[in-house]
Amino acid sequence: MSKMGQFVMECQQIAMQSESEAEVKAECKKTFADRGLVEYATDTAVKYYGQLDGDPAGSIYEDIPF
Numbered sequence: 897m898s899k900m901g902q903f904v905m906e907c908q909q910i911a912m913q914s915e916s917e918a919e920v921k922a923e924c925k926k927t928f929a930d931r932g933l934v935e936y937a938t939d940t941a942v943k944y945y946g947q948l949d950g951d952p953a954g955s956i957y958e959d960i961p962f
Contacts, residue, residue, distance in 0.1 A: 907940040907944060910941045917942060917945055920942055921938050
């Protein structure tokens with residue numbers, strides 16, 4: 897997996913496992929501080945927060961039956 901793919905996957909996991917946006921931000925700060933990516937990771941994970949349980953209405957994927 898590429899470094900960018902790994903980064904996105906980590907952000908998605910943080911977003912899925914968090915109970916609130918504040919928790920997303922705190923976890924990003926803890927996870928990405930040593931890599932200097934806190935701001936970018938926080939922006940990315942917050943965008944995913946609340947969206948990963950399903951495809952948004954109107955998505956080209958919403959009618960796929962799996």
